[in-house]
Amino acid sequence: MSTRFLFLCCLWLNQIAAQTNTLPRLELKALYGSNNLQLDTFYKFHENDSIKFEMFRFYISGITLKQNSVTVGSDSNHAHLLDLSNPHSMQFALPASKNNSHTTKAHNQLEFYLGIDSLTNVSGALEGDLDPTKGMYWTWQSGYINLKLEGVSNLCNTRQHEFQFHLGGYLAPYSALQRIVIDIPNNDTVEINLDIKACIEEINLVKENLVMTPGEAAVRIAAIIAKNFKCQP
Amino acid sequence: MPAMKKIHLVFFILVAFTFGALLHEAPLFIAPKNWPKPVYDLKKNPLSKARINLGRVLFYDPILSRDSTISCNSCHSQYTAFAHVDHALSHGIENRIGTRNAPALLNLAWMPLFMWDGAINHLDMQALAPMSNPLEMDEKIDHVVKKMQRTKIYPTLFYQAYGDSAITGARLLKSISQFMITLVSSNSKYDSVMRHQAQFTKQELNGYQLFKTNCSTCHTEPLFTNNTFQSNGIPVDTSLHDFGRVSMSHASTDSFLYKVPTLRNIEFSAPYMHDGRFKNLTVVLKHYNEGIDTQRVKSIDLKKHIVLTSNEKVDLIAFLLTLTDRHFLFDTSYSYPKKILTNLAKD
Structure with missing residues (x-):
């Protein structure tokens, strides 16, 4: 009896270990061109200008793992706050399938949202990464800040040449939430890169350097950032 | 059944009812008859006496402001239906003056949007606005949490309310909501x-x-x-x-x-x-x-x-x-939580 029990326990633990081992991990890297982006570091920008980034934080939510458009894993109720100043926050396990079938199924597509959906935005005070103490919630007007990108460039005619992009807004017509779908290899670690240089080059920092409210500019800049999430093959 | 046994049974039932009535606590929130359904979803923030008490202590505590001089109660006094008597515009720390009148606080469980322009979409998030407004409390919620962690009373109050002493922003805000929800005026x-x-x-x-x-x-x-x-x-x-x-x-x-x-x-x-x-x-x-x-x-x-x-x-x-509604204006369960704080000081 006890031998059979031990055998079943071992089998069960083995199964758990197998499931845990086969879960792919998401590693998100912020780049400046071909280099890893470092905060508080000056980079060459355009011909004769420089740029420094001091903060880069953003939410991703509704992560779904697919194989030929069929969902094999999802944590649609979970939001992750990624913060470049905290390397641990930039990587985590991708969701397992609800029926644990991911252990046997492959994946070739990743879908997620840049930001927080409207339902979560109207759901009151929430814990964890969504806690308002995380500094990603507007106070004068309800709503999560989906992304904060702050830094300094002499192109900005602002106090101390600062630029601040606080992108958010969940109400139509200015919902800044961005859906991102990326083809991914069937690897244990999925590496997603975001080239901030490509993003910032699309923004005219001379004219647009402070976006801190929901609106057309927030939606437009969020879309620029969203399209620059790419999978590292 | 012999008459004596019958008398015993009746006596027992009466005693049981009396004790039952004494032990039965009044509900923490009652939607008055014929009123619409409250907007606030109590299933997502179930009321408890300990959480309401915590919200009440927070409402009266200037710890929510940067220099600990202004509490919610500073602009929302019970005797004026939680409005700000004689003040056209809200007052903040260092004698700063806001841009809008502090409204009465009552029947908030039925309110879908908050502030004069509806900028706040949920009762839980309402307290963040005055807390962060530079013309009002000029404070940040993460700093408020840190200040509370250093006090003697709040870890105890959070323990009583949530089963552990962890102080989070969400718990803080939901506790204030709990007290706000109890502010029902329906006895005019x-x-x-x-x-x-x-x-x-x-x-x-x-x-x-x-x-x-x-x-x-x-x-x-x-x-x-x-x-x-x-x-x-x-x-x-x-x-x-x-x-x-x-x-x-x-x-x-x-x-x-x-x-x-x-x-x-x-x-x-x-x-x-x-x-x-x-x-x-x-x-x-x-x-x-x-x-x-x-x-x-x-x-x-x-x-x-x-x-x-x-x-x-x-x-x-x-x-x-x-x-x-004089019951509302003078209801001692809404007033400064002297008894709660005195009991905490004794522990």
Whole structure:
């Protein structure tokens, strides 16, 4: 009896270990061109200008793992706050399938949202990464800040040449939430890169350097950032 | 069954009922009969005595402000239905003055949007606005949490409320919501009349008829607000740079629209309007009678001219005074939590 029990326990633990081992991990890297982006570091920008980034934080939510458009894993109720100043926050396990079938199924597509959906935005005070103490919630007007990108460039005619992009807004017509779908290899670690240089080059920092409210500019800049999430093959 | 046994059984049942009644605690929140369903989803924040107590302590604690001088109660006093008596605009730390009038706080479980422009979408998130506003508390919630962690009382209060002493922003905000939800005002003379427990005087009854004809479209019974955003035709105060709901919605049709406030306890919640420009009800009625800029109002009822005689104005005010709820104004369960704090100090 006890031998059979031990055998079943071992089998069960083995199964758990197998499931845990086969879960792919998401590693998100912020780049400046071909280099890893470092905060508080000056980079060459355009011909004769420089740029420094001091903060880069953003939410991703509704992560779904697919194989030929069929969902094999999802944590649609979970939001992750990624913060470049905290390397641990930039990587985590991708969701397992609800029926644990991911252990046997492959994946070739990743879908997620840049930001927080409207339902979560109207759901009151929430814990964890969504806690308002995380500094990603507007106070004068309800709503999560989906992304904060702050830094300094002499192109900005602002106090101390600062630029601040606080992108958010969940109400139509200015919902800044961005859906991102990326083809991914069937690897244990999925590496997603975001080239901030490509993003910032699309923004005219001379004219647009402070976006801190929901609106057309927030939606437009969020879309620029969203399209620059790419999978590292 | 022998008679003696019967007597024992009856006695036992009576004793059981008496003890049952004594042990039975009053519900923490009751939606009055015939009122609409509350907007706030209590399933997502189940009420408990300990959480309400925590919210009540927070409401009265200036720890929420940067220099620990201003509490919620500073601009929301119970004896004025949690409005700010005699102050047109809200007051902040270091004698800073805000841009809007601090409204009465009552029946908030039925309110879908908060602040005069509806910028806040949930009761839980409302307290963040005054806490962070530089003209009010000028503080950050993460810093408030750190300050609370250093106190003696809050880890205990959070332990009592949530089963562990962890202080989080979400717990802090939800606890304030819990106390806010208990602020139900439904025991005015008007309510007694509706429950057939009292009668209006002739003057009040005439005022009620005038109210139903001229005011009730926006100040809809039983909450005395339809929670919409309206312009009531008051001239713009150019010194305040306040454009109303358009600032958050970006829709030009929302220019100079403000939330319709409840009229419950209006006797005590002066001054009136979003900027507190009217000091008493006589001036308010004067505006509705002869001061409305009909070009700027949205409500069809206000586009029609309201014409009230002097006597009718007096009757209407007599009715408005029946909305005063003295039980609410003097309910000790809403007042400064002296007993809770004294008990904590003893531990």
